[in-house]
Amino acid sequence: MSPVKFSFVLVILLFLAPQFFIVAVSPQVSKDEAASALANSESVLVSAYDTVLEAEQAGANVSGLLVRLSDAGERFDKAGVAYRLGDFEATINLANNCSEIGNSVKLEADELRLEAYGPRYVELWFNLILSILGIIIVAFGSFWAWRTFKRRYYRRVLEMKPEVASSEP
Amino acid sequence: MSLDDYRSVFIGVSLVLLLLAASPSLSVVVPFSGGSEHFSEFWVLGSTHMAEGYPFDVRVNETYKLFVGVANHLGSSAYYVVYLKFRNQSQPLPNLTTSEASPLEPLYTYRAFVVDGGTWESPLTFSVLESSDYGGFVSIDSISINDVAFPVDIISMWDAVNNGFYYELFLELWLYHTASRSFRFHNRFLGIWLNMTS
Numbered sequence: 001m002s003p004v005k006f007s008f009v010l011v012i013l014l015f016l017a018p019q020f021f022i023v024a025v026s027p028q029v030s031k032d033e034a035a036s037a038l039a040n041s042e043s044v045l046v047s048a049y050d051t052v053l054e055a056e057q058a059g060a061n062v063s064g065l066l067v068r069l070s071d072a073g074e075r076f077d078k079a080g081v082a083y084r085l086g087d088f089e090a091t092i093n094l095a096n097n098c099s100e101i102g103n104s105v106k107l108e109a110d111e112l113r114l115e116a117y118g119p120r121y122v123e124l125w126f127n128l129i130l131s132i133l134g135i136i137i138v139a140f141g142s143f144w145a146w147r148t149f150k151r152r153y154y155r156r157v158l159e160m161k162p163e164v165a166s167s168e169p
Numbered sequence: 170m171s172l173d174d175y176r177s178v179f180i181g182v183s184l185v186l187l188l189l190a191a192s193p194s195l196s197v198v199v200p201f202s203g204g205s206e207h208f209s210e211f212w213v214l215g216s217t218h219m220a221e222g223y224p225f226d227v228r229v230n231e232t233y234k235l236f237v238g239v240a241n242h243l244g245s246s247a248y249y250v251v252y253l254k255f256r257n258q259s260q261p262l263p264n265l266t267t268s269e270a271s272p273l274e275p276l277y278t279y280r281a282f283v284v285d286g287g288t289w290e291s292p293l294t295f296s297v298l299e300s301s302d303y304g305g306f307v308s309i310d311s312i313s314i315n316d317v318a319f320p321v322d323i324i325s326m327w328d329a330v331n332n333g334f335y336y337e338l339f340l341e342l343w344l345y346h347t348a349s350r351s352f353r354f355h356n357r358f359l360g361i362w363l364n365m366t367s
Contacts, residue, residue, distance in 0.1 A: 049248050049282060050347060056246055066246055066282040070289065073280030080278060081317050127193035134190025142183035149179070153172060 034088035037095035041076055044102035045069070051106045055113035059120050062112065065105050072101035209247070210240035211342045211357045213293075226366045229297050232313075235361070237340060238290035241283040248345035250352055251279040253293070253314060257325040258335050263358045270341050270354040276321070277314040295338065300365060307334040307365050325365065333364035 048069060056062045079094035188195075214236040215222030224233040241247045252275035256262070263271045281289035298318055299310040308324045325334040339360035343352045 045280075046248075046345070046350065049345065052282075053246060053347060062246060063284045063287065066284050066287075069248075069282040070280070073282060077278045077280055084319075085317070124197060127197065131191045131194035134193075135187055138183065138186040138190045142179065142186065146176075146179050149175065150172070153175070 030088040030092075034083055034091035034095070037092045037099075038076075038079055038083055041072075041079065041095040041098040041102065044099045044106070045072060045076060048072075048102040048106040048109065051109040051113070055109040055116060058113045058116040060109075060112035060116040062109065065109055065112075068101055068105050072098045072105070075101070205242075205244075207243045209243060209249070209342065209344070209355060209357065210238075210288075211340075211355075211359060212236075212238045213340065213359045213361065214238070223361055225362065225364055227297055227363045228366055229300050232294055232296040235293045235295075236290055237279060237293050238288060239281055239283060239342065240288040241285055244285055246282065246284050249281045249283060249289070249355070250343040250345070251281070252341045252343065253277040253279070254339055254341065255309075255312065255321055255323065256337050256339070257323050258328065258337075260323075262337075262339065262360070263341055263354065263356075265356055265358075268354060268356045270343070271339070271358075275341075276312070276319045277317070297365065309336065309365060333366075336363045336365060337361065338363060 052062050052065050052069065055065075075094045075098040079091045079098060082088075082090040082094060212220075213223075214220060216224075216234040218236055223235070227233065237251060239249050239251065241249075252270075254271055254273045254275050256271070256273055260273060261271050263269060279291055281291075283289045292315075294313075294315055296313045297309055297311075298313050301308045301310065306324050306326045308322065310322055311318055311320050313319070323336065325336055327333075328335050337360045339358055342355040342357040344355040345352050
């Protein structure tokens with residue numbers, strides 16, 4: 001083979017080889033991406049749920065957020081099914097959809113948590129002051145009542161006159 | 170009554186009053202559940218949305234409809250996962266004594282975030298897509314769950330006592346635990362026996 005022909009064949013091979021390479025490799029890359037998107041959306045869901053739970057514990061109404069999380073969960077499950085069936089593009093789309101909803105729920109839950117903490121702190125302080133006042137009143141009241149009772153008890157005992165019983169038959 | 174007896178009564182009454190006075194603050198630390206029991210409800214209803222009309226004799230390419238539901242009475246919001254599994258008579262079910270789920274792989278998963286006191290429900294449609302009859306045993310090769318086909322390849326031997334080739338479609342309820350950041354089998358499952366007729 002002449003050097004010119006050899007160079008020509010080499011150039012053609014250089015152009016074609018990467019395409020074969022890409023065809024052979026791209027499904028693998030796509031599968032990895034799908035698996036990664038799926039794992040990411042699962043952790044987003046869990047993280048969003050944890051934040052919603054914190055907001056709920058702070059006293060916020062989270063029922064609307066939970067409905068949206070269920071929607072995200074449904075997309076996550078569909079993404080899982082698509083992954084098992086080898087539809088990696090659908091997996092990535094559904095998993096990203098799920099992550100978007102999860103992230104927005106997490107942000108809103110965080111805002112709700114902060115909003116709910118204000119009144120919650122006021123309520124906590126109010127309860128604390130109420131308890132302290134109550135304890136002071138009960139402690140002093142009990143002490144005063146006991147002293148008064150004791151004084152009356154002694155007075156009653158001292159005012160008692162011994163009865164003389166007859167010794168005659 | 171002597172003065173000492175009266176003192177004991179006074180101390181007792183004072184302590185009760187002190188506890189009452191401290192209850193607004195104590196309620197923050199000690200949860201007063203009001204004696205309510207914490208639990209989850211889990212159900213499967215038939216096609217008429219009642220506890221009847223469950224499929225039993227199933228045929229290839231016929232679609233059957235059920236409803237799966239969960240109610241949360243755990244005292245706070247809950248994250249549930251329902252795994253749908255399919256087995257023959259010899260494959261293991263969950264063990265409720267040891268709180269272990271069935272080791273079989275789930276075919277389908279439902280995910281539900283339910284507020285305390287709230288319910289979640291979803292339809293479940295299934296059909297047998299492919300089956301093979303070998304005389305003494307039947308093999309189900311593929312079933313469809315909510316319009317998605319899954320290969321299963323499960324064989325059922327002829328049950329001479331109950332006259333049929335029996336399979337069970339069962340659902341396990343799992344609950345997410347925030348402390349361990351993992352799902353645990355919630356010790357509840359529901360199953361529907363199916364007789365593969367043709």
